Amino acid sequence: MRGRTSDIPRPLRRTILPGIVLAxxxxxxxxxxxxxxxxxWVKGPGGYYFRVGFSSTTAGSERGFQGEERPLYxxxxxxARGSIGISNFSIYNEFGWNDWxxxxxxxxxxxxxxxxxxxxxxxxxERINESASGIGDVDLGLRLxxxxxxxxxAAALNLGWKVPLAPATTxxxxxxxxxxxxxxxxxxxxxxxxxxAWGFVQTAGAWRLRNGAADEFVWRLQGGxxxxxxxxxxxxxxxxxxxxxxxxxxxxxxxxSLNRMVGSQSYLHFSTALTYRLNDWTDLQxxxxxxxxxxxxxxxxxIGVGVAWKGVRN
Numbered sequence: 001m002r003g004r005t006s007d008i009p010r011p012l013r014r015t016i017l018p019g020i021v022l023a024x025x026x027x028x029x030x031x032x033x034x035x036x037x038x039x040x041w042v043k044g045p046g047g048y049y050f051r052v053g054f055s056s057t058t059a060g061s062e063r064g065f066q067g068e069e070r071p072l073y074x075x076x077x078x079x080a081r082g083s084i085g086i087s088n089f090s091i092y093n094e095f096g097w098n099d100w101x102x103x104x105x106x107x108x109x110x111x112x113x114x115x116x117x118x119x120x121x122x123x124x125x126e127r128i129n130e131s132a133s134g135i136g137d138v139d140l141g142l143r144l145x146x147x148x149x150x151x152x153x154a155a156a157l158n159l160g161w162k163v164p165l166a167p168a169t170t171x172x173x174x175x176x177x178x179x180x181x182x183x184x185x186x187x188x189x190x191x192x193x194x195x196x197a198w199g200f201v202q203t204a205g206a207w208r209l210r211n212g213a214a215d216e217f218v219w220r221l222q223g224g225x226x227x228x229x230x231x232x233x234x235x236x237x238x239x240x241x242x243x244x245x246x247x248x249x250x251x252x253x254x255x256x257s258l259n260r261m262v263g264s265q266s267y268l269h270f271s272t273a274l275t276y277r278l279n280d281w282t283d284l285q286x287x288x289x290x291x292x293x294x295x296x297x298x299x300x301x302x303i304g305v306g307v308a309w310k311g312v313r314n
Contacts, residue, residue: 038204038220040154040188042145043096046313050093053306055287057086059298065246065261067295073116079128082116084298088136090306100145108136112172132172138163146185154188158206168212176212176263183207184218197226213263214244224275234273242266246295267294271302283308 043049060083064070072082090108097103111133118126139162146155160182166175184206193199201223208216217240224234244264271289278284289302 040156040186040202042102045098047096049310051306051308053090055088055304057300057302059084059300061299063294078120079116080119084114087111102143104141106139110136132170136166137175156186158184178212181209199225214242216242230277232275236271239268265297267297268292281311
């Protein structure tokens with residue numbers, strides 16, 4: 001783990017930092033509100049899916065407590081042109097233990113950099129430059145197949161546990177420092193499109209109990225169809241609805257009021273992805289995600305790429 005703050009005059013730090021800290025505590029997990037654990041299909045015995053990925057998130061503004069757009073640094077008389085970049089190197093694995101139980105695990109290494117220009121008289125030309133990096137939280141999950149009477153349909157109960165390994169006390173927090181637990185249901189349907197390729201739609205929702213922030217409801221609506229036998233396209237809407245009382249949040253300089261909101265956010269994301277089947281056991285994927293709306297969250301865009309291996313272990 002590493003944290004660094006440079007080129008910030010100490011008298012300024014108390015007034016310029018809180019505005020962005022609120023969003024970053026969860027912004028590093030921006031691409032997936034269900035942490036990959038919202039699927040409706042389970043793997044068969046010995047079935048596996050292993051993915052290695054990289055994503056880059058950028059933002060030049062954030063959404064405030066009422067959903068309004070605002071700069072990353074609130075002291076606009078002294079600071080301008082703030083930006084933040086978040087890079088995630090991730091691994092994700094699913095494994096089927098039998099016909100009804102699949103386990104999942106995901107982990108990441110995160111690098112966060114935020115910068116801005118000082119425009120206060122006498123400090124023109126100086127820059128704020130902060131960074132933090134370290135191992136992110138680890139997500140563990142179980143997916144249990146539920147019986148359904150319709151051919152082509154799948155349903156599952158999803159259980160998740162966030163292991164809090166990411167540091168929460170650095171200048172830019174990479175996590176909340178507390179465990180989260182979620183439970184939810186997913187429903188999906190697959191249908192033939194081409195001779196050897198299928199499309200799908202699925203929806204999932206879960207209630208998340210959080211120890212370091214307000215509880216929240218997370219959901220996802222997803223669909224994909226093959227374009228050709230080796231290339232498929234996917235669209236997704238996902239979101240988080242926090243139970244935090246943003247309407248009563250005080251956006252002043254009171255640290256206690258601000259601290260109550262750290263780690264809590266609501267948002268709506270839209271993403272699109274292309275998956276190329278290199279062979280029967282290897283997929284390549286590219287994904288773009290953008291923030292449509294939100295409260296106390298980064299107004300961000302994310303580009304991600306990954307390679308996945310799948311099959312059945314003998």
